[in-house]
Amino acid sequence: MTNKPPTQRSIGRPGLTRARVLACAVELADRDGLEALTMRRLGEELGVEAMSIYGHVANKDDLLNRMVDAVFAEIDLPPTSAPWRDALRHRSVSFREVLRRHPWAVALKGSGTNPGPATLRHHDRVLGTLLTGGFSLELTAHAISALDSYIYGFALQEKTLPFTTEHETAAMAETMLAQLATTEYPYLVKFTATHVLRPGYSYGNEFLFGLDIVLDGLERAREELHSTDK
Amino acid sequence: MTNKPPTQRSIGRPGLTRARVLACAVELADRDGLEALTMRRLGEELGVEAMSIYGHVANKDDLLNRMVDAVFAEIDLPPTSAPWRDALRHRSVSFREVLRRHPWAVALKGSGTNPGPATLRHHDRVLGTLLTGGFSLELTAHAISALDSYIYGFALQEKTLPFTTEHETAAMAETMLAQLATTEYPYLVKFTATHVLRPGYSYGNEFLFGLDIVLDGLERAREELHSTDK
DNA sequence: ACCTGAACACCGTTCAAGT
DNA sequence: ACCTGAACACCGTTCAAGT
Numbered sequence: 001m002t003n004k005p006p007t008q009r010s011i012g013r014p015g016l017t018r019a020r021v022l023a024c025a026v027e028l029a030d031r032d033g034l035e036a037l038t039m040r041r042l043g044e045e046l047g048v049e050a051m052s053i054y055g056h057v058a059n060k061d062d063l064l065n066r067m068v069d070a071v072f073a074e075i076d077l078p079p080t081s082a083p084w085r086d087a088l089r090h091r092s093v094s095f096r097e098v099l100r101r102h103p104w105a106v107a108l109k110g111s112g113t114n115p116g117p118a119t120l121r122h123h124d125r126v127l128g129t130l131l132t133g134g135f136s137l138e139l140t141a142h143a144i145s146a147l148d149s150y151i152y153g154f155a156l157q158e159k160t161l162p163f164t165t166e167h168e169t170a171a172m173a174e175t176m177l178a179q180l181a182t183t184e185y186p187y188l189v190k191f192t193a194t195h196v197l198r199p200g201y202s203y204g205n206e207f208l209f210g211l212d213i214v215l216d217g218l219e220r221a222r223e224e225l226h227s228t229d230k
Numbered sequence: 231m232t233n234k235p236p237t238q239r240s241i242g243r244p245g246l247t248r249a250r251v252l253a254c255a256v257e258l259a260d261r262d263g264l265e266a267l268t269m270r271r272l273g274e275e276l277g278v279e280a281m282s283i284y285g286h287v288a289n290k291d292d293l294l295n296r297m298v299d300a301v302f303a304e305i306d307l308p309p310t311s312a313p314w315r316d317a318l319r320h321r322s323v324s325f326r327e328v329l330r331r332h333p334w335a336v337a338l339k340g341s342g343t344n345p346g347p348a349t350l351r352h353h354d355r356v357l358g359t360l361l362t363g364g365f366s367l368e369l370t371a372h373a374i375s376a377l378d379s380y381i382y383g384f385a386l387q388e389k390t391l392p393f394t395t396e397h398e399t400a401a402m403a404e405t406m407l408a409q410l411a412t413t414e415y416p417y418l419v420k421f422t423a424t425h426v427l428r429p430g431y432s433y434g435n436e437f438l439f440g441l442d443i444v445l446d447g448l449e450r451a452r453e454e455l456h457s458t459d460k
Numbered sequence: 461a462c463c464t465g466a467a468c469a470c471c472g473t474t475c476a477a478g479t
Numbered sequence: 480a481c482c483t484g485a486a487c488a489c490c491g492t493t494c495a496a497g498t
Contacts, residue, residue: 039472051483053472060472092410110337110386120415133283137425145387145433146440150376153383156340157375187357195367196432203375209235210376213451269491281464281492290491 016048018056022070025063025194026102032077034104063109071105074098077125084133085215091126092151092211099155100204132223143218150214154207161203173197232360244426246278248286252300255293256332290396294338299346304328307355314363315445321356322381329385330434337383360405367409373448384437391433403427 013128024045029037039060043050057063064228076094078087099106115123130140173196182189240422254276259267269290273280287293306324308317329336343355354372360370393399403426425431 003304013277038470040470049483052410054473060388107340110340110389112390120410120418124415124418127421131417133421137421140421142436142439146380146437146443147382149383149387149440150380150444151383152386153379153381154375156336156382157379158388160342180350185354187361188350188354190359191361191367195371205494206372206375209333209372210379212442213376214380214443217447221443230292268489270489279464284492285463 016052019068021053021056021063022048022066025067026033026070028103029067029104032043034107036103041172052078064111065113066106066116068105068113069118071098071102072116072122073118074101077122078129080129082161084135085128085219087133088130088147089215092147093208095151096155096207097157099151100158103155105158106152106159109152133228135218136225137224139218139221146214146218150210151186154210158203166200169201169203170197244277246286246387248296251276251283251286251293254294256297256300259334261334266335267334270314275290294341295343296346297419298335298343299348300338301328302346302352303348304331304354307352310359314365314448316355317363318377319441319445322377323438325381326385326437328333329381330388333385333389336389337381337384349376350414356380364456365448366455369448369451369455372451376444380440384440388433395431396430399433400427 021042025042026039028042039052039053043053046053050114051062052077053063057066075098078084078091080087082090117143127140130143131137135143177189177192180189180192251272255272256266258272258275269280269283276283282292287296305328306321308314308321310317312320319371356374357370360373363369365373393402403422407419407422410419410422
């Protein structure tokens with residue numbers, strides 16, 4: 001019994017740490033969606049009264065902020081060894097995979113949160129990749145806006161789709177076709193019937209096409225920047 | 231007093247129509263945010279008991295779905311007279327402006343909603359623009375995914391920013407800089423200090439840069455499609 | 461026949477009462 | 480000193496009781 005001051009860990013029931021609260025909250029949101037994540041339900045999942053959670057988190061908003069930062073911590077940072085394009089392509093693919101694992105994070109991004117350390121670190125590394133890769137300050141701003149907009153938007157659209165497997169897609173398309181007024185939406189009908197119902201269709205495959213368009217555009221802008229320098 | 235059957239309009243208090251409910255709900259969400267849009271508060275705003283709203287809307291989910299469709303109705307359709315690039319550029323700029331007017335619509339898009347007539351019409355016209363503009367079915371799917379991902383993502387990022395005016399941006403950047411550990415996030419500090427704090431900086435200006443990158447990429451893919459045809 | 465307000469099963473969070 | 484459960488001010492929605 002030394003005169004050790006009370007630590008964060010000593011607050012709350014033994015075994016209940018902030019890390020465990022966060023991990024459980026993320027798992028609950030993954031499994032049952034953001035609307036299932038209530039303080040009471042989370043407490044239940046942790047084997048604890050809802051109010052005990054407030055020992056490790058200021059309030060629900062604080063919990064959500066920390067969850068977003070935990071998600072950012074999962075994203076691969078752009079490897080410093082690779083050239084800017086490969087480095088950012090790698091982290092972009094990782095970013096998208098993480099957002100697919102945690103779709104609720106996209107919605108949470110929409111509410112004004114103040115960034116945690118993992119989020120700041122992520123952005124710092126992406127900035128570094130561009131600034132040391134031959135991008136001007138202005139072009140770096142353009143690049144991050146274009147790239148992250150595309151990734152977030154793709155994740156948002158992917159999350160909205162009510163189907164995942166090819167079979168589900170086909171079933172959904174069939175019912176949609178049956179309801180649609182053929183004369184009123186001719187292109188929608190044609191597109192659904194001949195493209196979406198095609199065997200092998202999966203929306204997820206679209207990601208790389210758009211990503212490479214954005215990266216190509218950035219590379220072109222970067223080259224232009226250096227050719228005018230000469 | 232003819233034997234006219236009871237219409238939709240005759241349900242609920244006179245003067246309370248579904249259109250008025252929708253318009254009021256949109257205005258409330260614009261003004262005070264989605265979290266302020268409760269059935270009780272909306273009823274208050276309409277001068278009506280909360281339960282009267284259920285005469286014009288099945289439930290809150292139905293209300294939100296109809297609000298999203300009302301937002302889509304505001305977006306300019308791609309003009310059929312213009313070439314595909316100009317047509318889609320016009321509707322994309324309009325799309326982004328509408329999403330800035332109604333930021334809550336981005337979050338709502340994230341929850342799986344079934345599309346209303348204005349939404350279907352919008353997508354039908356965009357499909358038509360591409361399919362009649364020399365895009366194959368597959369490339370049309372690529373194009374819509376890339377374009378709409380970018381627009382939604384940009385709207386999501388713009389909505390997150392806690393500032394609008396240049397002055398607010400500068401103030402925010404100053405406080406952020408003061409809190410940031412200079413050694414831990416060197417690029418973030420450099421970027422904020424020298425670019426974000428530069429007079430005239432406004433995130434909204436980034437939209438057209440990314441949009442034109444995507445459109446350029448699509449045009450290139452379309453040209454490639456036709457050159458291999460020959 | 462139509463409307464409505466009390467009531468139900470939930471929220472996040474406060475705070476006083478327990479140990 | 481620490482925890483917790485009753486309580487408060489909210490939700491969306493049901494439904495019986497009013498006119």
